[in-house]
Amino acid sequence: MEKSKQKQKLEIIIFIILLFLQNFAIVNTKEFGIAAITIFLIYIFIRHRMYQKIDKKSVIIVSAIVLFVVISQLLNKAFNFLQLGRYSMILFIGWTSIKYMEKVQEMNQKDFFNKAFYFALIIITGYGVYQLIASKLQMPMFFNIFNNNPSYGARGLFESYSGWTKDIRIYTTFYEPSAYAIFLTIAYFYAMTFGNLDKDKRFTITVLTLFNIFFTYSRSGWVVFAYYIAIYIAFKLFKNNKPLMKLTKIGIILLPLITLAIMSTLGIYVFKDASSTARTYSSLYYLVNSFNSIKGILVGHGLGAMLRIPAGLEYKGYVVETFSHNGYIDIVYQLGIPFFIIMTYAIIKYLKAKKIEDEWLIYATIFTLCCSGSMYSVESIIAIVCLVIGDFKLREHKKIEEETDNMLKENKILSKILSIIKKED
Numbered sequence: 001m002e003k004s005k006q007k008q009k010l011e012i013i014i015f016i017i018l019l020f021l022q023n024f025a026i027v028n029t030k031e032f033g034i035a036a037i038t039i040f041l042i043y044i045f046i047r048h049r050m051y052q053k054i055d056k057k058s059v060i061i062v063s064a065i066v067l068f069v070v071i072s073q074l075l076n077k078a079f080n081f082l083q084l085g086r087y088s089m090i091l092f093i094g095w096t097s098i099k100y101m102e103k104v105q106e107m108n109q110k111d112f113f114n115k116a117f118y119f120a121l122i123i124i125t126g127y128g129v130y131q132l133i134a135s136k137l138q139m140p141m142f143f144n145i146f147n148n149n150p151s152y153g154a155r156g157l158f159e160s161y162s163g164w165t166k167d168i169r170i171y172t173t174f175y176e177p178s179a180y181a182i183f184l185t186i187a188y189f190y191a192m193t194f195g196n197l198d199k200d201k202r203f204t205i206t207v208l209t210l211f212n213i214f215f216t217y218s219r220s221g222w223v224v225f226a227y228y229i230a231i232y233i234a235f236k237l238f239k240n241n242k243p244l245m246k247l248t249k250i251g252i253i254l255l256p257l258i259t260l261a262i263m264s265t266l267g268i269y270v271f272k273d274a275s276s277t278a279r280t281y282s283s284l285y286y287l288v289n290s291f292n293s294i295k296g297i298l299v300g301h302g303l304g305a306m307l308r309i310p311a312g313l314e315y316k317g318y319v320v321e322t323f324s325h326n327g328y329i330d331i332v333y334q335l336g337i338p339f340f341i342i343m344t345y346a347i348i349k350y351l352k353a354k355k356i357e358d359e360w361l362i363y364a365t366i367f368t369l370c371c372s373g374s375m376y377s378v379e380s381i382i383a384i385v386c387l388v389i390g391d392f393k394l395r396e397h398k399k400i401e402e403e404t405d406n407m408l409k410e411n412k413i414l415s416k417i418l419s420i421i422k423k424e425d
Contacts, residue, residue, distance in 0.1 A: 008107050009116075015040060015100070016113075016120045022174045022183065022380035025149035032082065033149035035379040038089060041096045050099050062091060069303050072335055075295060076302035083304035086377070093379055094386040101390030110394075114195045118205070121191055125184070125208035128170045132215055135160040135168040143173050152176075170215045174380075181213050181221020182375050186365055186384045189228055193361050194391045219266070220325075220372030223259060227371070228364045235360035252363050253348065256328040259371040260287075278318045279325045285315035286324040286333040300336035327370025362392050 018024070018037040025033025045051065066088060073079045104113050127143055134141050140157045147155035152175030161169045161177055174180035188209040192202060213221055231252060238244040251258070264280045286306065291297055306322045313320045324330050332340045347366060351359070365388045375381050 005109075008109050009112055011044070012104065012109060012113050013116055015044070016116050019380055019383055020120050020124050020173060021146045022179065022378065023149045023152050023155070024146040024173065025151070028148065028150055032151045035149060035151075037379050037383060038093060041093055041100070041383075044100055044103075045092075045096050048100075048103050050096060050103075053099060058095070065091070068299075068339060069335065072299040073302040073304075075299055076305065078302040078305065078308060080302075080304045087303060090377055090379070090382050094382050097383045097386035098390040098393065101387055101394060105394050111196070114191075117187075118191055118195055118197065118201060121187055121205055122208065124172055125205070125212045128172050128180075128212040128215070129208070131170055131172060132168060146173050147175070149175070167215075167217055169217045170212055172212075175378075177216035178218040178220050178372055179375065179378055179381065181216040181218040182224055182369070182372060183378075183381050183384060184209060184212055185221065185225045185228060185368075186381070186388065189361055189364070190384065190388055190391070193358050219263070220259075223262065224368045224371055227255060227368045231360050231364040231368075235363075249363065252367050253344070255367050256326055256370040260326055260329075278321065281316050281318040282321040283324050283326045283329055285320045286329050287326075290329070290333045290337070296333075296336070298336050298338060300332070300334045300339065303334050305334050306330075323373055325373045327372075327374055327376060330370075330374045359392075362388060365389075 015037075018035075018040050021036060024036045026036045026039050027034040066084070069084060069087065070079070073084070104110055131141050131143075133139070141155075141159070142157075144155040144157050144159060147153075161171050169177040171177045171180050174183065188205060191197065191205060195201075197205070213225055231248075234248045235245075238248055260280075260283055264284075289296070290300075306324065309320055309322060324333060328340070331343070351362065351366075365385055369376050369381070369385060376385070
């Protein structure tokens with residue numbers, strides 16, 4: 001039994017380490033790599049026989065999505081097996097991460113998971129401080145040995161990251177600062193909500209997280225972190241006011257579009273750099289061209305369509321990038337309006353059925369994810385998002401159990417029967 005518990009703890013530690021090593025690939029080719037977290041989740045899937053937990057409804061939904069994506073690609077004469085495989089892998093990572101959280105609870109290892117997650121957060125943010133100092137003093141950035149994934153770009157031992165600003169930016173084990181800022185935001189609020197942390201631990205990770213997010217110099221990261229705070233405050237203020245709460249939730253669902261307007265305005269009047277303006281016009285180009293044909297409206301331009309635009313293509317005087325920098329536009333442009341509407345409706349329907357404490361976090365996590373591009377396609381980010389969903393599912397199960405227990409206690413006959421059964425045991 002003791003050996004079994006130790007194996008469970010070791011498994012949790014490895015999972016959390018690989019979760020934080022976003023740009024670490026075990027299987028590499030010249031063009032792409034398979035993230036270590038993906039390989040480990042395949043192991044977890046097999047070891048814990050999660051295939052036995054796959055229900056017919058999930059199979060039908062996933063099969064329908066894959067079939068639609070294939071049809072979309074074929075109609076656009078752009079079938080891309082690698083793109084199809086990658087997004088199938090993202091679905092697998094998300095589903096398995098949720099099921100693994102359930103397994104952790106089943107193994108009674110949730111407290112250990114929370115402790116390990118907290119220490120991993122301390123290590124990565126502590127390394128972020130070191131990385132900033134090391135970049136300025138030209139010291140080696142040791143964790144760059146884990147930044148080896150060709151899908152995102154490998155990093156040298158002394159390589160730093162700048163971009164729109166001349167200042168050195170923190171990115172730790174991630175392929176770029178914005179992805180790290182988004183991941184860290186989700187990880188921070190996840191730990192603060194589910195981690196059972198005392199005041200000292202909360203203070204420590206708050207200081208380190210704010211330091212790291214600021215020095216990523218990621219404008220999308222700053223905006224998303226601010227959204228989390230605003231959503232938390234709004235849910236607290238309007239929890240007893242149904243009309244205002246409903247308006248708040250509608251606003252959250254529309255955040256990716258609101259963000260596009262905000263970033264466009266900031267790009268013109270505040271930042272005024274070519275990077276910001278080019279991103280804005282790239283987003284607008286893909287948005288406008290999502291409606292350029294009946295086929296484009298109904299089935300999109302096919303998964304991976306943005307990678308196929310002609311090099312040097314300009315819109316409003318700016319070169320169009322191969323990213324829309326907006327998750328909603330990504331989906332609409334590649335897969336069409338009906339797919340986007342059905343997907344959004346399914347998410348909203350799922351959330352409306354849940355009435356759980358701290359539901360603000362799941363709204364913030366799902367809908368801010370699309371504010372800064374297709375971050376849902378990054379392995380570690382989709383995994384951390386699904387850990388949040390998994391923990392809410394655990395809370396939901398716990399709430400049902402508590403309600404059942406209370407119902408049984410109120411029923412005197414059933415209560416007596418249960419007490420007799422317990423005595424016999």
